[in-house]
Amino acid sequence: MTKTSLKLSDIRKSFPGVIALNGINLEASAGEVLALIGANGAGKSTLMNVLGGIVHMDSGRIEIDGETVELRNPLEAKATGIAFVHQEMALLPTMSITDNMYISGYPRKANGLIDYKAAEIRCSAVLTTLGCSMPPRTKIKSLGAGDRQMVEIARALLSDPKIIIFDEPTSSLSSAEKTRLFAVIRSLRERGSTIIYITHFLDEIFALCDRALVLRNGEVAGGGKVADLDYERIVKLMLGRTDLDTAKLDRERAGSLKEVVLKVTDLGQKGSFEGINLELHSGEVVGLWGLLGSGRSEIARALAGLDPVDSGKMEVLTKGSLKTMRSADAKKWIGMITENRREDGLLSQSSIRKNISLASLPFLMSSFWPFINEKKEKSEAARLIERLEIKNAGMEMPVATLSGGNQQKVILSRWLQKNPPVLIMDEPTRGLDVGAKLEIQSRISSLAGDGSAILVISSEIEEIMGISDRYLVIYKGRIVAELGPDASKEELLTAAVGAAPVRLS
Amino acid sequence: MSRGDSALGRVAGIFREYGFLIILLAVILFFSVATKRFFSISNIMGLLHACAPIAIVAAGLALVVMTGKLDISIGSVSFFSCAVGAILMTRMGVSPALALPIVVALGALCGLLNGLVCVYLGVNPLITTMGSMFIFRGLALQLTGSRVISIPQSLRTFGNFRIGPVFLDVIIAILFLLVVHVLHTRSPSGRRVMALGNGAETAARLGVRVKTVSLATFMISGLCAGIGGLFAIFQMGAVTLQMGTGQEFTAIAAIVIGGISLFGGEGAIFPNYILGILTLGIIENGLNHLGASPYVYPFVRGGIILLAMYADSLKRSAKPLVALSRG
Numbered sequence: 095m096t097k098t099s100l101k102l103s104d105i106r107k108s109f110p111g112v113i114a115l116n117g118i119n120l121e122a123s124a125g126e127v128l129a130l131i132g133a134n135g136a137g138k139s140t141l142m143n144v145l146g147g148i149v150h151m152d153s154g155r156i157e158i159d160g161e162t163v164e165l166r167n168p169l170e171a172k173a174t175g176i177a178f179v180h181q182e183m184a185l186l187p188t189m190s191i192t193d194n195m196y197i198s199g200y201p202r203k204a205n206g207l208i209d210y211k212a213a214e215i216r217c218s219a220v221l222t223t224l225g226c227s228m229p230p231r232t233k234i235k236s237l238g239a240g241d242r243q244m245v246e247i248a249r250a251l252l253s254d255p256k257i258i259i260f261d262e263p264t265s266s267l268s269s270a271e272k273t274r275l276f277a278v279i280r281s282l283r284e285r286g287s288t289i290i291y292i293t294h295f296l297d298e299i300f301a302l303c304d305r306a307l308v309l310r311n312g313e314v315a316g317g318g319k320v321a322d323l324d325y326e327r328i329v330k331l332m333l334g335r336t337d338l339d340t341a342k343l344d345r346e347r348a349g350s351l352k353e354v355v356l357k358v359t360d361l362g363q364k365g366s367f368e369g370i371n372l373e374l375h376s377g378e379v380v381g382l383w384g385l386l387g388s389g390r391s392e393i394a395r396a397l398a399g400l401d402p403v404d405s406g407k408m409e410v411l412t413k414g415s416l417k418t419m420r421s422a423d424a425k426k427w428i429g430m431i432t433e434n435r436r437e438d439g440l441l442s443q444s445s446i447r448k449n450i451s452l453a454s455l456p457f458l459m460s461s462f463w464p465f466i467n468e469k470k471e472k473s474e475a476a477r478l479i480e481r482l483e484i485k486n487a488g489m490e491m492p493v494a495t496l497s498g499g500n501q502q503k504v505i506l507s508r509w510l511q512k513n514p515p516v517l518i519m520d521e522p523t524r525g526l527d528v529g530a531k532l533e534i535q536s537r538i539s540s541l542a543g544d545g546s547a548i549l550v551i552s553s554e555i556e557e558i559m560g561i562s563d564r565y566l567v568i569y570k571g572r573i574v575a576e577l578g579p580d581a582s583k584e585e586l587l588t589a590a591v592g593a594a595p596v597r598l599s
Numbered sequence: 600m601s602r603g604d605s606a607l608g609r610v611a612g613i614f615r616e617y618g619f620l621i622i623l624l625a626v627i628l629f630f631s632v633a634t635k636r637f638f639s640i641s642n643i644m645g646l647l648h649a650c651a652p653i654a655i656v657a658a659g660l661a662l663v664v665m666t667g668k669l670d671i672s673i674g675s676v677s678f679f680s681c682a683v684g685a686i687l688m689t690r691m692g693v694s695p696a697l698a699l700p701i702v703v704a705l706g707a708l709c710g711l712l713n714g715l716v717c718v719y720l721g722v723n724p725l726i727t728t729m730g731s732m733f734i735f736r737g738l739a740l741q742l743t744g745s746r747v748i749s750i751p752q753s754l755r756t757f758g759n760f761r762i763g764p765v766f767l768d769v770i771i772a773i774l775f776l777l778v779v780h781v782l783h784t785r786s787p788s789g790r791r792v793m794a795l796g797n798g799a800e801t802a803a804r805l806g807v808r809v810k811t812v813s814l815a816t817f818m819i820s821g822l823c824a825g826i827g828g829l830f831a832i833f834q835m836g837a838v839t840l841q842m843g844t845g846q847e848f849t850a851i852a853a854i855v856i857g858g859i860s861l862f863g864g865e866g867a868i869f870p871n872y873i874l875g876i877l878t879l880g881i882i883e884n885g886l887n888h889l890g891a892s893p894y895v896y897p898f899v900r901g902g903i904i905l906l907a908m909y910a911d912s913l914k915r916s917a918k919p920l921v922a923l924s925r926g
Contacts, residue, residue, distance in 0.1 A: 184804040186797035188864040189790070197794050198806030200787045207785040 098160075099124040099288045100257055105154035107140055114140040115151070116312040122305075124256070127279060127289045129299040129320065132309035133332050133555075138292050141309070142259050145290075146178040147171030158256070177255035181262040183246050187235040192217045194234055195249045220248045224278050240271025247278065257288045264298060265387035268365075276302050294385040296325055296591040308332055329587045352376040355515040355547045356428070357416055358397065361406030366392035367571035370406065374516055374547035379538060381562030382551045385590050389571035390551050394518045397549070399424025411515055429509040431502075433521035440501060442494040446486055447475040449493050453508035478507040482537060499523075499530025506537060517541065520551045535561050555583055619858065619910070623878055630885035637888045644764050650880040651772040652834065654873070656827030656843075657850035658779050659710070659820030661872050663724075664854050665783075666795040666813055667863025670820045672713060672728040673850060674843030675735035677828025680705040682739040684829070685748040685838040695754060703825045709735060710821020714814040732847070740840065749837040758833025768830050775826070780868035792816060796863030852900060853879050855907040862911075879903070 102120040106113075115137050122128045132138045143149035145156070147165040156163050158174060165171045171178070186194050192213050200208040201216075217230040226244050234242060243263060250258060260279070264272050279302060283289055291303055299306055299320060307317040308331040316331040317323075354373045362368035367389040374380060384390040395401045397408070399421055409416040410427045419427065441449055451458055451471045458474065460467035475489050482503045486496060493501060502522065509517055519538065523531040538561055542548050552558045558565070567575040567589040575589040631638035656673055663670045684702035687693040693701075709731070716727045760767040783789035791812045794802040803809045824843075832838050851861075857875025859866030866872065882899060 184801045186794050186801060186805070186864070188797055189793055193790055193793070197790060197802075200790070202787070207781070208787060208790070210785070 098122070099158065100290075101155075101157040101160075102141075102145070103155045103157070105141065105144060105156075106152045107144060107149065108152060114312050115144070115154075118154075118309070118312070118314055120307060120314075122257075122288045122290060124286045124288050125283055126305065127283055127291055127303045129303035129306040130290055130292045130309065131296075131299065131306055131328060131332060132315075136309040136332070137312040138309055139261070140312075142178070142261060142290070142292065145171065145176060145257075145259060147176075172253055172255075175254075175256035177250035177253065177258045179243075179247050179250050179258065179260045179263055181265060183242055185234045185242055185245065188233060190231045190233055191221070191228065191237075191245050191248075192230045194245055195220075195252055216252070217248070220251050221245075223251070223281070224248055225274060238271075240267050240274065243267060243271070243275065244278075247275075251282075255287070257290070258282060259290045259292070261292045262294060262387070263291075264293070264295065272298075294387070294591070296328055299328070325588055325591070326584070329584055329591075333583060333587070352378075352545075353411060354416065355411040356397075357409040359407045359409075361393070361396065361408065362404050363392060363396055363401065364404050367396075367568070368405075369572060372566060372573065374549060376411075376515070376545050376547055377542055378563045379542045379548045379550060379561050381558040381565040382549055382568060383555075383558055383562075383565050383586055383590055384568030386553065388568045388590065390568045391520055392571075393568065394430070394520050394549065394551055396421065397424065397516075398428045398430035398518050400430065427514055428516045428518060429512065429514040431505055431509065431517065431519045431522055433524035440493055440505060442501075443492050445490045446479070446484070446493055446496065446504060447472060447489040449504050450475045450478055450489075450507050450511075454511040457511070474511070478510060481510070482507055483533070497530065499533055502530075502534055503537065506534075506541075510541070514546070516547045516549070518549045518551075521553065522550065523552070523554075523557060531557065555586060559583065559586070619856070619874070619907075623874065623881070626878070626885065627881060630881070630888065634885065634888035637885055640764055642884070642888075644766065644769075646877075646880050646884045647769045648759075648766040648834070649884070650876050651766070651768045652827045652831035653846065653849060653853070654772050654827070654876045655775055655830055656824050656846060657853055657876070658776055658827075658868065658872070659816070659823030660847075660850050661854050661857075661859055661866070661868060662779075662783065662792055662816045663820050664851075664859050664861060665792055665863055665866060666816050667799075667861075668717065668724040668813065668816070669851070669861070670710070670713060670724065670728045670817060671847035671851070672709070672732040672735060673820060673824040674846030675732045675739070676706055676709040676821050676824040676843075677831065677846070678838070678843040679709065679735040679739040680825040681828040681832050681842065682743050682748065682838050685750050685832065686742060688751055689748055695751065699829060702829055703822060706825020706828070707818050707822040710818040710824070711814070713821065714817030717817065718810050718813045736843075743838065743840070745840060747837050747839050750832055754833050755836040758830070758836070768833065772830070776868050776873065779823075783868060788812070788815070793864055796865070798864075848904075849879060849900070852904045852907070855911060856903060858911075860911055861908075 098121050100120070100122040102118060105115050105118040105120075107115040118137070118141055120128075120141070130138050130142070140149060144151045145165065147168045147170050150166070156165060158176075163174050165174065165176070168178075186197065189197075192210065195217055196208075196213050201212045203209045214230040221228065221230065221244070224244050224247060226241065226248070228237065228241060234245065237245065247263075263275060267275060276298075279289060279291070291298075293299060303320050305317065306320050306323060306328065308315045308328060310332060352375050355376050356372075356374040358370060358372045361370040370393055372380075382390050382394065392401065396403045403421050408419050408421060408424065410419045412427075439452070441452070451466070451474065454474075455466060458466050458471045460470075472489070478484075479486065479489060484496070484500050484503045484507070486500065493504060496504065522538065523534050535557065538548060538550065550558060550561060563579055565575075565577040565581055565586060566573050567577065567586065569590060569592040574592065577585060577589065627638075636642050656677055660670050660673050680702045683705055684698045687698040687701065688695060713724075713728055713731050716722050716731075717724045758768065762770065783792065791802070791807045794805065794807050795809055795812050799809050802812075828843065831842065835842075853875035854866075854872060855861060855875070856878050857866065857871035857873070859871055859875070879900065882903065883896060886895060886899065
């Protein structure tokens, strides 16, 4: 039987206000692929960052091949034989594969210059073991996502690691590229490496992994041999039994559907999503639910006219009837709010009043002079501040003095003035505390109550369940299920990992 | 979106790739036909001679640009360091053997100061070097008392010394650029300059000491400005008050024309940078032979810069550099 090559005992780590890891035990053997699963915030990344030397644990013990090791920084982790393939690739697009693999330490000739010959030979050798045939001089920018991922892995393999951590490596890969990656991981396993594989996609676990370990709230929720597990069991472990019921926020909206304000037919964008059909009705909140990498954000961006689409038709309600709209014009009809408040154009040093009025300056113009009517501007700002309950110390204070939640409300207020028929919100409450989250959520509800159609994306299932009237589930760039308001958490989760029997309501 | 699969797209693709060379050849052809003397050995040698100082001055800037930053103080740095050198030699009787290294060291020191302000105080490089551009020029004018300072005769003869038909400083400039090129493409530090140009954050994650590398490029930029300045005063025989004025923009133009992206991470000394320098030299020289009004030069140069910038942004939009698409 294989021996245990990696053993983590009672790993604890807390960040201010949060216990990220609460006594984790993990064992992995040589020649084994261990899946590490958990919802967002379960502690997967923290645990792996401890192993990668990026985060320091508060207490606990790490043993490799029976010897206790200390990992104070990434270099030490590397020297110990741990390699990390990050989800976000760190590649230099204008440089060659060799440069990308060796940039932190080139082999040198006697005269101090880089020994490219030696580097390229080693580089080719590693690429060959990965089944890649691209010449080492190829520039990264001319490679596809799959080959880039291979370069990233090749870099990890340069130092002949014993333990390799893959952090969601497939999120940017096509299915053919994924098949190749799996073959590579299997061959690494055959050569006796210990592999820890982090993923959101449950089907990958069944296709690739030997054992699974499920984390929840910084603790080990369970696990075992993959052969003994099934989707439902894993989802249950991820969620925990206790918090299966969620209370919906109160909404006093008519149950009957109003008119369609946005109709999308067969929308597609190469490499991101295809065949998207959806209808949004006035006064409803629709949850666009899917995992990171499912294509949900791409769909939202395309709907809002921020990215071009390759096919399909978008119709929007104009003057009582649906009219076809060019995707470039979408900005006129569809508002978009993202998690990234700075990108949304919040001028943090400018006053709250100015930030609120920025979106609708033409309406605030004095009727005679070509200047802003300050009185109008102030009263409008005051109205919105009251309406959205933006907590502030005066509307002339810089936006930077507001809390995150209130900053997000300032962004909301801009769209309120424009009153677009459709609002898309991509992770509208990310980075906010619980109280602020609830507030924004109740604002979203009341906006819908006023007649806007709202499409919400969130990584947090509680949030999306708390505010949505119905759900569109995205998996690998397609809408795989449309679920009604009575959908359960399990249904949503299983649909999002592509496993559920598709139930169209 | 689909791109380049139509015939028009293919032509556009070829033009994007080789457009600059096509234009350069067309320009050379035009001047050769339109003027009698343009395409002659003596004119070509003279052209190269005229290009040599700026080719050295801007080589360091090219490295700064490859990291995605800018240094517009190079003209003033070369004026300032050469003015000090000239004063040391003519007014204080310091021997050239000592004064010349001082000029070079002074250039490097100026660059180091620029780098410290940019990298450690976090001031925008354009603003930093604009400030130091005024400061160094002001210092130099103060030191020279706004007078032209000539340099010893021995150095003047060096500036226009020929080996056969080729000027000595052209040979030295080529060797100098060769060294910079080899260091840039073949040394770990040179590669880290490129890595930095691909994005500081990525570079840092790959273990590149971002601040040190950036500081070094500014220092090299100042060093090159000092050396190139010396070549200029050897040719002219004196430090004039206009020395280096507007040189930063000629340099940036040459760099951009040569295809070194202002966004960083693209380009090399051979052939890009050298072609850029030559293009500007050829156009100026050709216009001269055409008997064009001197007021046309800035106009033409400005037009070329805009075209080159446009080509740069076209290339940029054609091949997005960041491919970390997620979500």
